Amino acid sequence: MHSLKSIILVVVLFALTVTSCGSEEPLEMVFPMDTWQEMTPEELGINSAKMREALDYLASESGEDGLEEVFIVRNGYVIYKGDSIYKKHNIYSSSKSFTSTVLGILSDQGSLSEETYAKEIDTSMALLYPDVQLKHFSSMTSGYSGKGSTRWDEISEDWSWTPYAIDSALFTPGKEYAYWDEAQMMFGRLLTMHTGKTLKSIFDDNIGKAIGIGDYKWNPEQEVNGIEINNGCTNVMINAEQLARFGHFYLNEGNWNGQQLLSEEWIAKATQNQVFADKVADTDRNNVDGRGCYGYNWWVNGVTPTGKYHMPDAPKSLYYASGLHNNMCFVIPEWNMVFVRRGEDGNPEKGKPFVYNEFFKRMVLAIEK
Template sequence: MAQPFILPRSQPEAQGISSYAITEFINSIEAHNLELHSFMLLRHGHVLAEGWWNPYEANLPHMLFSLSKSFTSTAIGLAVDEGILSLDDQVISFFPDDLPVEVSANLAAMQIRHLLMMGTGNGEDTMGALVQQAEGNWVKGFLSVPVGYTPGTHFLYNTGATYMLSAILQKVSNQTLLEYLEPRLLEPLNIRNATWAVCPRGINTGGFGMNITTEAIANFGQLYLQKGIWNGKRLLSEAWVEEATSKHISNGDSDANDWTQGYGYQFWRSRHNAYRGDGAFGQYCVVLPEQDVVIAITAGLGDMQIVLNEVWDILLPALKSEALAKDEPAAALLQSLLNNLKLDPPQLQLLSVRETAINGREYSLEVNEDKYEKFSIRFEANEATAVFTMSYGDNIFQLGRGAWLPSKIQVSDVENGHNIASRISSSFTWQDDNTLVLVIRYIEMPFYQTIICRFEGEELVLEKTVNVSFGPKETAPIKGKQLNG
């Protein structure tokens, strides 16, 4: 078997950017308290800088959220190249058994291209109708939603539309979206062990749910920058790359907002004639064709615009047309910074006299939305084990004392009847003698949760927050009482 092609590495100066500029970018990111998990900068086909903030690691996949959409678009492009579908195909033509009793003129007019450009004519994101469909038939749920606008005339970011692209592809290829992409895109790009969530009927979700590494994101961006060619071989037609990344519909007119520069086929247009795929909480694949640059980032961010502002304000002006003179001190400083990136666990008060009294004791918890019934924690010299008991099993967290301790947690998925394994890195510290702080990072996702445990006599109050969320970041405090024995 031939060895996979891996992008070459180069010092930044050799590709026309100062190492100091990249150092400034990273320092500015940290000064703004922006939580990046990884960063890769590519230029002229070379990796110039790459780093992962500990406890995140290069070999671990990361949840992409809507960056998945750009991969779904690529699958449609491949299918167009193979002639198994056309962008002019009517959406309803693929699902005659799932149509509503009355098919409106707008629904009948909806084509694959309208799904791609987020111009379906829907007035609201259809995902609610999909997941609430009683039979688990997301296609039927999508087709039941009214189409109030003429397709192609009204932009609406609509994750359900991307799901329909996945469903159509599976219909015409007899393969899931992931199965279809494996030999055509993922294997050639050296994207290994990709996973993708599925709907109740086994169709990949399309608009979200893909998990791959940061380097895989970078390789994908480089393929698009090279107009569909990878390692000297064409994987995707140049015509598709051009069409997918061009503006097909307007989505606003703010000069300062990278989400109002127009939308392509599951790609966002950006300022400075760039384009990108991106996902919630800071998952980016940014392509700057004029500068021959790709930037891949994973993160846990509440504000995604700020990072792009940093790219435009710091990195973009530093990109020069010619190679720069070698600058070994600057390159060494940058490499040292990249090698030592980290997100420190809280280290407030490492010991408490309270530990002996609560060590191994169980607390009964009042009814709560997390369905926790009991809580206990057992301390050792340098770590602790926290157990949250539910009716259908335990969530067990291994935590380092003021340090990250990597482990896996089996999260019970009671609705689907199985456990979900998730890699975590967790720590604990004491805020004061009566207040314990637990931090659990899900290191293949953007999320981490902080659990404050307040002890008073035999009483306990748990307060849980999450760093980023589509909904509330805090849950209601949970009260508990120490059990006898």
């Protein structure tokens, strides 16, 4: 049995060790006003040479836009920015994370929840989709499909000219996963129909204005009851600096400089795996598998059916919004970091999960504290 003196000695030595190792006070989280504060990577515990090696790798796997619209923030301080961070264009499917954020706002307000049935909002959904809930839309497990052939010259079965015209289900909700834009578009329509407001106005009034996103567009796809439907799957037109504000908002669990704009509970739900489906649906997009690694319109670094993490060499807390043409917004809580890469130059040939796993594998070596 240890003596009291020996226990006290161990405690004292531990306290001394903690004091000596942690003599530098950690920087408090800051929030941008009109502009962001800047620091060098070294001032925030990052080896700039090794970070440069990681960025050079990413540039080598990217298209012609390279690092032009890259924006990196740690603890709210900018440590890297490309030359075109104020260039505005579509963020494509990264827009989906804005749509699910609107669901989070309405859930916090008690207007509806992820458990709300689609048929409660639109009774025409009752016949073919009686069991579909909003959580199925935001996790890509609804099985919803619209009538009509593709608008993309037979490249894809998805995205007909009539995405809101209800057709037979692809599968039983929750049983399969389909990265299906028509379903996301119907999701946006349902939220618009329920509130009688545009998705953009809901987002702006509750979050966007407060975090300083400012002037941007969210282009519509038709209307319902005289209200424009901001496209639920795409068409948010912003720049890298604005997208970083959105990521920084999520990094701080819905809090912006002391003001809780979205609940921590919703952030936690949205950014953890919500896909427990048995299989990927047999569609022309069955190469996209969100099982174990997709939340409410956020990709998460969860365990896939292979038994491996989605990005095994990246921080396990990482989650991200992902759009066509390599439009990405990564949130890395264990590093207090937001990493944005945008462009209009195509997806990486080796695939985003592979390339970004390799990128963050290199970034790990840059993080010194």
